[in-house]
């Protein structure tokens with residue numbers, strides 16, 4: 001049985017004080033929720049304080065990225081050990097904004113996923129096609145390559161979470177239809193079955209991301225292979241984020 005996940009990616013938003021306030025509101029609003037996992041991913045500068053603010057609650061801490069070395073002369077980078085040190089359980093890897101603005105390739109994503117697992121962090125590996133790629137009909141080629149190359153050499157998939165985030169749906173208000181999302185999620189699970197076997201692949205959480213709100217999550221989560229959401233914009237206000245959680249909780 002797969003446990004749902006709702007993860008909030010706060011991107012480059014919020015001061016430390018604003019992050020703590022948001023984290024506390026999410027913590028308080030999710031106390032009654034029994035199943036599933038709630039994750040928040042603040043900026044690096046707020047990780048420690050948010051980690052302290054959510055201690056003892058059901059909310060887990062994630063980073064938005066990491067580097068694949070332990071330490072050394074890598075100005076501006078952060079190691080998996082440093083993320084563990086401030087209380088991270090999860091780390092988002094290969095978000096489309098990292099791929100687009102910072103030129104991350106599948107190979108970088110792969111090195112980061114393997115390093116995160118080795119360090120005891122759970123990677124949320126993001127994949128997804130652009131508008132142009134969908135229009136050309138190559139969605140499965142692109143996503144298939146991202147999955148296979150991103151997981152190359154990963155022997156144990158249990159601690160990996162996949163986020164399918166069509167790039168055209170991120171921050172645009174243009175959410176994928178439940179059928180469009182389910183089609184790609186089922187395709188991804190099919191690849192995982194080939195790579196890791198049926199029962200293992202059946203346990204992997206595949207999240208949908210792209211303009212998720214409390215109003216559209218109900219139809220998305222009803223799909224067989226959608227196990228939760230990675231949320232950007234709607235995770236920046238406690239009400240909106242808790243609304244998504246409440247509309248998932250008890251339905252999966």
Ligand code: PEP
Pocket residue numbers: 009165169170171172173209210211212230231232233234
């Ligand atoms: C994201 O950036 O991962 C995301 C899904 O953003 P939004 O919810 O704003 O589309």
